[in-house]
Amino acid sequence: MTSAVETESHDTATNRTAPARTDESERGALDEIFSFQELARLDEALTMSSRETGLRFTLYIGDLGERTRATAEQLHARSGHHPTDSVLLAVSPGQKVVEVVTGAGAARRLPDRACALAVLSMTTSFASGDLVGGIINGLRQLSDQAGHPASLRQH
Template identity: 40%
Template sequence: MASGDHQTVAIPAGSLPMGSAITSSGRISAARRPESEPVLPPFRRDELVALDEALIRATRDAGARFSVYIGDLGTDAFAGAEAVLHSVPEPEYAVLIAVSPNTKDIVVLTGTKVEYKLGDKVAQLGVTAAIPPFQRGELIDGLIAALRVMSAAVKPPTA
């Protein structure tokens, strides 16, 4: 997809909470009531911006829709990550990096339409790049490293 192009994703009616919408990039934007307390993420704003930029660049460079999930994956991390993959927009074109910080599990899954170029070897490169920052407690830096390495592994060389 070229820069500036948009795709429409069909979301079943009533599947999003009231006040929520899916942006053209596939992210969910949600409003909150003025009286409700904001839920602050465990990451700084600059970290979230850097992760967002890395997701955008990796998606553009690799021609696949990259997503990141941070949270509990359950007792079977692979099954938990598969459930997350099936909930993202266009899962057949998705690459999911799922991290369960409490159990220290990292799972990388690819959709059926992109697995030919983002297979196990590319996933292993991404995990290998993420491990040193993760060991230092730098979760966002590890995710960004994984995104960069994986997208670079499939990006066509420039002249």
């Protein structure tokens, strides 16, 4: 009998087929770090702040190496087609470091002082163990600061 949720992958995969959901769970669950609920919140925060401001916000969570700033800046250079107008939030929970990197164009709308304020509010949340809440609040502050340019207004 086949149960509704198969626990083992049947060996029907070939080199040309896409990985099934059961393969993904072997590789590492999608919600390994955050629950799907938290992922949805992060997704909405990233997407909405990017659309509001016209800047591209990306979020990196992982180790940043010994020279955290240099690593974050290297990551920022690869964060999209227009790193000039990208903002990278790099959080390294293991090292307890958060870096915000703004490209030259984004820095004009997000001065370093505004980034520092957002970082301060993020670290307050992180220190109490609330990673997702801190990230979302930081994104909100950054996008509020960057504003909503007239060219992006649809109506």
